[in-house]
Amino acid sequence: MPLRIYNTLTRKKSEFEPIQAGKVSIYVCGPTVYDSAHVGHAMSALVFDIVRRYLIYRGYDVDYVMNFTDVDDKIIDRANRLGVDPFELAEKYIEEFKQNLRELNILPASEHPRASQEIDAIIKMVSQLIEKGSAYEVDGDVYFRVETIRDYGKLSGRKLEEMNAGSRIRVDKRKENPMDFAVWKKAKPGEPAWDSPWGAGRPGWHIECSAMNLSHFGPQIDIHGGGNDLIFPHHENEIAQTEAITGKPFARYWMHNGMLQLKGEKMSKSTGNLVPINDFLNDHPGDVIRLLVLxxxxxxxLTFNSEVIEANQRALDRLLSGLRPALPNAVGAPEAVLSELAEQIKITQQGFTASMDEDFNTAGALGHIFELVRAVNQARSEQASDDQLAPAQAALKTLTDVLGLELKPPELTTTGADAFVDLLVALRKDLRDQKLYQLSDYVRDELLKLNVIIEDTPQGSTWRWE
RNA sequence: GGCGACGUAGCCAAGUUGGUAAGGCAAGGGUCUGCAAAACCCCCAUCACGGGUUCGAGUCCCGUCGUCGCCUCCA
Structure with a gap:
């Protein structure tokens, strides 16, 4: 079964064929770092982390680059308002975001290039664009000449004429066409700037990604990803610039994730309609937001609200239930139960791959995983031993791992406490044997306050940390 | 106004090339238990609405209504 990917460029799913057999290059647009990242950014990072992990699972060697936009109007504005250096401000939020990525169990990128570190490459690109007649300079600004691109608008499905007609932007008279966009901006006093053939200035927004792609991957890449709010103008312009220089199709597959919806609207920095990743992670394990995305x-x-988060927290608990050990003193399950479990492993693995192959249908894949969880729990309640559960639990762990779920069972923070809990549980057994239920319940209740959950079974009691 | 996506049970959400609807959460019933918890079993939808194509459509076509995104910085 081939892997199929929905390509925004062609508006349909097609079989994935990398440029070079066995290797995949992925470039994902990261955030503009002028503030703390919110869970919408987390969603995007998670989506492409899952894509990446699945490609690795499929045997590809994946080179994964995510950029940071650290030169930008908003960063400069924010820095000026706070009276700090814009680069220091950017640095602070880059470090914070990287920490978020780690906590979300997102595989580290091969590289995190930044606009400020690509200036030479950018200036070279702008020069090339001017030489080719694809860009022109006006008073220290350099604009891309959209009319030189015959298929400008191919990614977002727009036509130049229509955009001009509907344009509500105040038109800059110096532009030849209202849709021409800046590839190099003249510096205003007090702004960070670099020397260039057109005077002191800084890169336009889109050019940095084109430059990073060229320098890290060359003229063509396999997958270019980002939020669907970047389709126009950002990715459209990236294509225009890059292809104007290379003359080759830029990215083979354009993948765009949908927006996280908070209170019925897109979560967004500019409107303040957001939940910072830090806030979310203070209250929930990273697996919860990953499960939500999955x-x-x-x-x-994607709907984001407390109800949905709560539901996914429970769903996570259910996944974890599949990894619990056998019942105490389990005598072993009947052959029929074991063969059914073995069969379910196969069904789940096949279903998982089939779902993921269809443009990363993680919801379908998860459905199969939950079926395996049920089978494991079934076998356990039928007296399966740890050894008998092991293959299914290993399969479960492998598949959830492909999705990037950590499934860390809650662990004790105080080393050595286990022995004391064991002692109390044993004591409680004696109390129950003597039918001193008031006392035994007291032990259970008090332990629960200490985050220890006791569960009684016909063969004895088990306990675990909450 | 233009372009695009979508509308499946109380909530979230799958559904490959059309053949009578995954999964999770919640609710209800049951098994187990001294009680509880957990787990397990059972139960819960004709797919926004109206037409059409077809032996047969959630799944294709047309229309209506509604939601969201982009068109300006944005994951």
Whole structure:
């Protein structure tokens, strides 16, 4: 079964064929670092982390680059308002975001290039664009000449004429065409700037990604990803610039994730409609937001609210239930139960791959995983031993690992406490044997306050940390 | 106004090339238990609405209504 990917450029799913057999290059647009990242950014990072992990699972050697935009109007504005250096401000939020990525169990990128570190490459690109007649300089600004691109608008499905007609932007008279966009901006006093053939200035927004792609991957890449709010103008312009220089199709597959919806609207920094990643992670394990992302199709809008988060927290608990050990003193399950379990492993593995192959249908894949969880729990309640559960639990762990779920069982923070809990549980058994239920319940209740959950079974009691 | 996506049970959400609807959460019933918890079993939808194509459509076509995104910085 081939892997199929929905390509924004062609508006349909097609079989994935990398440029070079066995290797995949992925470039994902990261955030503009002028403030703390919110869970919408987390969603995007998670989506492409899952894509990456699955490609690795499929045997590809994946080179993964995510950029940071650290030169930008908003960063400069924010820095000026706070009276700090814009680069220091950017640095602070880059470090914070990287920490977020680690806590979300996102595989480290091969590289995190930044606009400020690509200036030479950018200036070279701008020069080339001017030489080719694809860009022109006006008073220290350099604009891309969109009319030189015959298929400008191919990614977002727009036509130049229509955009001009509907344009509500105040038109800059110096532009030849209202849709021409800046590849190099003249510096205003007090702004960070670099020397260039057109005077002191800084890169336009889109050019940095084109330059980074060229320097890290060359003229063509396999997958270019980002939020669907970047389709126009950002990615459209990236294509225009890059292809104007290379003359080759830029990215083979354009993948875009849908927006996280908070209170019925897109979560967004500029409107303040957001939940910072830090706040979320203070209250929930990273697996919860990952599970939320996994539970729907990455291209669709994703509902984010307390109800949904709560549901996914429970769902996470259920996944964890599949990894619990056998019942105490389990005598072994009947052959029929074991063969059914073995069969379910196969069904789940096949279903998982089939779902993921269809443009990373993680919700479908998760459905199969939950079926395996049920089978494991079934076998356990039928007296399966740890050894008998092991293959299914290993399969479960392998598949959830492909999705990047950590499934860390809650662990004790105080080393050595286990022995004391064991002692109390043993004591409680004696109390129960003597039918001193008031006392035994007291032990259970008090332990629960200490985050120890006791569960009684016909063969004895088990306990675990909450 | 233009372009695009979507509308499946109380909530979230799958559904490959059309053949009578995954999964999670919640609710209800049951098994187990001294009680509880957990787990297990059972139960819960005709797919926004109206037409059409077809032996047969959630799944294709047309229309209506509604939601969201982009068109300006944005994951």
């Amino acid at each position: 539970s729907s199709y990455y291209r669709s809008p």
